[in-house]
């Protein structure tokens with residue numbers, strides 16, 4: 001067995017992971033950003049022989065790799081270069097492991113550092129590496145936990161053979177959610193405390209330990225919120241919740257033309273455009289469906305060129321596509337409102353429109369969040385990805401899309417465009433991005449039509 005820093009983290013989380021068939025022998029996780037902190041330092045230090053990047057070390061079955069080593073006299077500093085905005089606990093554990101490997105190999109480690117992104121950084125013309133990078137000395141934290149590392153490594157070797165049973169718990173989310181969750185939770189029934197909305201993870205596992213797991217166990221549980229009672233009741237008795245009054249109120253607030261609007265955004269550690277912040281949510285595309293009273297529907301869409309300032313391009317394009325009229329609808333409105341606010345600073349005319357539009361901006365997700373319309377197959381979620389298949393169970397929805405099926409896919413695909421020279425591949429990605437964004441707004445039209453139909457049927461009945 002190859003023992004790496006990642007495997008060491010797995011052991012600290014749960015010995016059961018060591019027995020899994022998918023041992024995490026990757027020394028590092030993959031990086032999705034091409035313009036990251038480490039690449040910048042590599043370029044900066046390329047002629048300085050005090051610094052060495054990505055050196056690998058091994059002793060017996062132990063393997064590690066260090067992002068950056070700084071040599072001074074007989075000693076060395078170990079440096080993790082991370083695109084995170086803080087020192088994660090996992091960095092301290094990984095550094096502890098690496099430091100152990102290097103000490104048994106006879107190296108004298110002086111200090112350990114994490115160099116990470118300053119989340120408050122704003123690009124001002126030229127990248128200031130001293131401003132964007134925070135260099136945190138973690139030596140004391142690493143030393144504090146180094147006293148029993150030898151014993152822990154011996155335990156890792158034994159844990160592979162151990163027959164001890166491990167039950168799920170909050171620790172399954174330590175460092176990051178465990179990839180074996182679906183397997184380890186296979187004994188949990190479909191309608192359980194784990195799918196009950198508005199319960200903290202801590203409370204879920206506390207109830208699980210008390211053997212209060214299924215909705216049946218929870219049915220008469222005291223101190224449930226009204227929305228939770230509704231969810232349990234609906235799922236246990238397979239009942240649809242229709243709050244006709246609230247749905248009607250929602251629909252009555254809408255006036256034509258209706259603008260269904262959705263933005264996609266990316267985040268990256270090193271901002272590329274002036275006044276952009278590290279990890280700022282940068283909108284790069286939108287889809288708008290406009291529904292007129294006579295039933296006509298028009299679709300507008302835009303995706304910014306990867307090399308252009310996306311906020312500026314979006315502001316110019318959207319100014320032509322939106323008018324100060326009718327009602328605006330988004331799904332989870334906060335993000336769309338944030339984007340419009342950001343774009344408004346690029347033009348006086350757009351700013352004025354946005355101020356007026358904001359007064360007539362409606363959140364479609366609210367209906368589902370408040371259980372005014374609920375189907376048992378929504379399983380306590382008001383995400384559009386859960387609501388849509390619950391309402392239209394026979395359609396494929398997002399699964400029918402190629403390449404881009406989630407906001408995360410959209411961000412990665414857009415950022416990939418920077419490095420793709422093949423025009424055909426570029427076009428394929430852009431088409432997939434547009435299709436994904438269009439699906440979001442078109443889905444809202446379908447949901448609104450469905451709600452109108454519900455009101456029509458229930459009023460006639």
Ligand code: SF4
Pocket residue numbers: 013014015016017166167168169171172178179180181184
């Ligand atoms: S899901 Fe939890 S119990 Fe299962 S292997 Fe992962 S950490 Fe261990």
